[in-house]
Structures are given as structure tokens and as C-alpha cells.
Amino acid sequence: MKKISIITAPRFRCFDPANSHPSTSIPTNHSQSDGDATPDMARASGYQAKIVTGDAGYVLEDVPHLSDHIPDLPTYPNPLQYNPAYSVVKQYFVNDDDTVAQQIVVHKNSPKGTHFRRAGPRQKVYFESDNVQACIVTCGGLCPGINTVIREIVCGLHYMYGVNKVLGIEGGYRGFYSRNTIPLTPKTVNDIHKRGGTILGTSRGGHDTFKIVESIQDRGINQVYIIGGDGTQKGASVIFEEIKRRGLKVAVVGIPKTIDNDIPVIDKSFGFDTAVEEAQRAINAAHVEAESFENGVGVVKLMGRYSGFIAMYATLASRDVDCCLIPESPFYLEGPGGLFEYMEKTLKENGHMVIVIAEGAGQELLMSSMDQQDASGNKLLQDVGLWISQKIKDHFTKRKNIVINLKYIDPTYMIRAIPSIASDNVYCTLLAHSAIHGAMAGYTGFTVGPVNGRHAYIPFYRVIERQNKVVITDRMWARVLSATNQPSVLNPRDVIEAKKEEEPESKLLDGNNDVSN
Numbered sequence: 001m002k003k004i005s006i007i008t009a010p011r012f013r014c015f016d017p018a019n020s021h022p023s024t025s026i027p028t029n030h031s032q033s034d035g036d037a038t039p040d041m042a043r044a045s046g047y048q049a050k051i052v053t054g055d056a057g058y059v060l061e062d063v064p065h066l067s068d069h070i071p072d073l074p075t076y077p078n079p080l081q082y083n084p085a086y087s088v089v090k091q092y093f094v095n096d097d098d099t100v101a102q103q104i105v106v107h108k109n110s111p112k113g114t115h116f117r118r119a120g121p122r123q124k125v126y127f128e129s130d131n132v133q134a135c136i137v138t139c140g141g142l143c144p145g146i147n148t149v150i151r152e153i154v155c156g157l158h159y160m161y162g163v164n165k166v167l168g169i170e171g172g173y174r175g176f177y178s179r180n181t182i183p184l185t186p187k188t189v190n191d192i193h194k195r196g197g198t199i200l201g202t203s204r205g206g207h208d209t210f211k212i213v214e215s216i217q218d219r220g221i222n223q224v225y226i227i228g229g230d231g232t233q234k235g236a237s238v239i240f241e242e243i244k245r246r247g248l249k250v251a252v253v254g255i256p257k258t259i260d261n262d263i264p265v266i267d268k269s270f271g272f273d274t275a276v277e278e279a280q281r282a283i284n285a286a287h288v289e290a291e292s293f294e295n296g297v298g299v300v301k302l303m304g305r306y307s308g309f310i311a312m313y314a315t316l317a318s319r320d321v322d323c324c325l326i327p328e329s330p331f332y333l334e335g336p337g338g339l340f341e342y343m344e345k346t347l348k349e350n351g352h353m354v355i356v357i358a359e360g361a362g363q364e365l366l367m368s369s370m371d372q373q374d375a376s377g378n379k380l381l382q383d384v385g386l387w388i389s390q391k392i393k394d395h396f397t398k399r400k401n402i403v404i405n406l407k408y409i410d411p412t413y414m415i416r417a418i419p420s421i422a423s424d425n426v427y428c429t430l431l432a433h434s435a436i437h438g439a440m441a442g443y444t445g446f447t448v449g450p451v452n453g454r455h456a457y458i459p460f461y462r463v464i465e466r467q468n469k470v471v472i473t474d475r476m477w478a479r480v481l482s483a484t485n486q487p488s489v490l491n492p493r494d495v496i497e498a499k500k501e502e503e504p505e506s507k508l509l510d511g512n513n514d515v516s517n
């Protein structure tokens, strides 16, 4: 027997610098991570999470549905069943009871644990195709595959559900109230997946909940597809809250976009594999340069503000990297166990070396106390690649009197401005389709994404409550240490402390990062 309960989780009010209207946001019971420089938040109360409990410790963290705040909504048969392509699919519709487990490594006596609603088409839909007015907006930094998601939302709505009214919001959140919209049709988006960037344009800052919801209401929009990262999903969450407060029949769906792979719960973000692939080219160049010169040192800076996944995966894939520095693993330059000591040893043994550094690594070592933020409230980082290159040069030439040949490569924007590779394109298609099926079925206030390989609907609060980070006490980071031979800065006491801090949700796992086990 399942028990449905509404659990009241703490809620925060958030204030956006670009927004004169304070807006309700972020239902979370986790503290913000250190690196999260989002706008100030103060505690308030009232967020209602939909929790369904079942036997043997089963918990469903369900997503909101339009019928929660609008009674007596009519339903319609899903037009997919008459679709020649899809009607042949056996058991095409997802059973309403299907859920996806967050933890799949279990012991025989473990509680079943947290589940999310399985994504996919439902037998009944809450919108008539002719009455759907959808819109798509893209926010935050670029990521390979955004155009593919846009294309697949437009084409999916059209070909699966017969929806012909889709608007593109230009220039990110502020485009809702400061720009014209552009109509999107399968014809106009036909080949956009071959291009990097976003055909709609994007921006940081400018999230004004009140004006955005006014615009949604004025334009008669009833499905809002929001493609963006952690900041964007926070913005989507407050838009959803305001829409619910106004009692509007508008589905709000988030599609997680992040080159840094810093969104939790989901297995991996789209474009990540493309970025890692492109990073190989830079690492390869650094390696060729380094090994061609005496004491050649190649330094490659990669994106990763607070999460070093790109650097970690690019390092593991390349096998040419001797040292990988990420924000999660503190390091130091001088003395025993420091970077310089390791470099001296490696150069002596191999005659060359390659260092990969994530942009957020070692920020605490940079002298200047720059405390600036971008328009979204993200802390602006200093160029750690330039800094470390200079430090290395100074150390070897001035202090050790050793001539080194250092080449610094910064492919930062190159790895995110390119079109997505084939596997990411397929992934983007599944994300778009899952998003459409969810909205058509009346679900709202959710982010879509794969959890242990199955697409699921995840309540906003779960993806914005913390950032996904590399767990340096995990086996994946150990693989990096083993592959590079770089020293671990952690002493056994640090490891115990780190383990205490990063206690995985299931004690059975050696880490809670899905991509790294």
C-alpha cells in the first residue's frame, strides 16, 4: 500500500540583482555548496514536496502535476497511438506506476530508497494539440547540443503530438520581456543540430520572475521548455512557483544543460562527451609540443568552475597527462608533495610532461582577492592557467636554473562552442522527447534526465539543492592518480574527513557520482 504525503521542505527566498521583485525559490534541505555564488537567499517556509512512500523503504519523490493546482482538468487520448511510426511500439505507453531508482547498487536488506517518476508517453494527455502554445528558452553558458535539443523539441511536438505553435524566446530569460519571439517550425530548425551554440541566443542575469510570467500569460504560452544549467533551473523553479500561485495551466519543464556536468542526480549532462572529445585535441597538441622539446611542459586549461569532471575525464581518456588539477582536490606548489617537486621528478625521468588544469582549480592560491560576479551571480574566476604557467617558469628558470619549454593551451571556449557528437545528439533527442511527453501528460515543475540510464522526471528542488562534484575519495579519482602518478595531496586524515563530509546517500556505494563508479 502506498502512502502519499506532502512533506514541507524548507524554502528560500532568492533575490536576483537584476530583478527588483524578490521571488520564492529553492526548496532544499541541503546547504549551498561553497562554490555556488548564486544570489542571496534567506530562509522561508512552505515548499511542498510530493513524497509517496511504499513497502520496504520505497520512496517516490514525485513531480508536481497541473491537476494539483487546477481541479477537474479534462484529459484526452494520446495522439501517439494513431501515429504510424509509434503505434507499432509494444507497450508504448509508460505505466503510471513506473519509477526509476536513484541507487541501483543495493544489498538484500537495503531499503528500496528514493525513486523518481519514469519519463515517457502516457495514455492520457492534458493538452489538445491545437491548443498548445509552447516556448523554448536557452540560458547560461553554451554547451554542445543545445541546438539539437531545440530541434527535437520542435520536431517532437510537431511529429508526435501535432503541435504547430512553438515560439523561440531570444537571448535567455530577459528575452521573455525585452525581445521579440521567433516562430519555430520543423522546417526552420531542420539542420540546426549541425551548428554549435544556440540559435535562440543566451544570456546571464536578467531573471525577473514577475515580468517573465506576465509575458508567458500575455502570449498565451502553456508549455515552457527551459534549457539551462544550475542557475537556469533555479530560475525555472521560481517561474513554476509563480505560475502555480496564479493557478495557470502552464507546464514548466527544465532540460539540464551544463558543460561542467555539475547538475546532480542525472547521470551526465548532454555535451559533456563532446567537450571531453574536443579537449583531447588540445591535450594531444600539448603532448606533441612537450615531447618535441627538451624539458617540454604542456599546460592545458579546461572548463570546470567548481566541478572538475571535464579535466578528469579528458585526463583519463588521453593517457598523455601527467598531472590533473581540479577544484575539488586542493594542491600546493612548493615543498615535499608539492607540484614543483613532482614536476622535477617527472621531467628528470621523462624529459617532458603535460598538465591539465580545470579553470576553478587552485583559485585559493592566486594572490589577488578578486571578488567579482557575473550577471547571474556566479563568481568570476582568475585565469589559473596563465598563473600556473608563470609560476612554473619562474620556479624552473629563475630558482632552479633549469631551462624549460612551456606551452600553454587554452581551448576553453573551443570545447563548448562546437556542435555535439553523434552520441550527444541521440542523448539530446531523448531528453527533448522525455520533456515533451512529461508536459503533454500534465507534469510540471520538473527537470528531465537519465538516472541510472533511464529517463526520469526529477523535481526542481533535487537538481538545484547542490552541485555535482568529483568525489576525490571515489574510485574514479583514484584511477586518475594511478594513471598520472601524480601525488595525492590527501593524507590519510584528510581522506577520513572527506569521507565523512561526502557521505554517499547509500552507504553501500563508494561514491555518489553516477558517472564515476
Ligand SMILES: Nc1ncnc2c1ncn2[C@@H]1O[C@H](COP(=O)(O)OP(=O)(O)O)[C@@H](O)[C@H]1O
Binding pocket: 014, 016, 025, 038, 039, 139, 140, 141, 172, 173, 174, 203, 204, 205, 206, 207, 228, 229, 230, 231, 232, 233, 234, 235, 236, 238, 257, 258, 375, 376, 377, 378
Ligand atoms: N537563484 C536564481 N534565481 C533565479 N534565477 C537565477 C538564479 N540563478 C541564476 N538565475 C538565472 O538563470 C540564468 C542562467 O544562470 P547562469 O548561472 O548564468 O547559467 P547556468 O544556468 O548555465 O548555470 C540567468 O538568466 C540567471 O539570471
Ligand SMILES: O=P(O)(O)OC[C@H]1O[C@](O)(COP(=O)(O)O)[C@@H](O)[C@@H]1O
Binding pocket: 139, 140, 141, 142, 229, 230, 231, 257, 258, 259, 260, 303, 304, 305, 359, 374, 416
Ligand atoms: O565566459 P562565460 O560565458 O561566462 O562562461 C564561462 C563559464 O561557463 C561555464 O562553462 C559554466 O557555465 P554554466 O554555468 O552556464 O553551465 C564555466 O565552466 C565557465 O566558467
Ligand SMILES: [Mg+2]
Binding pocket: 140, 229, 230, 231, 258
Ligand atoms: Mg552554472
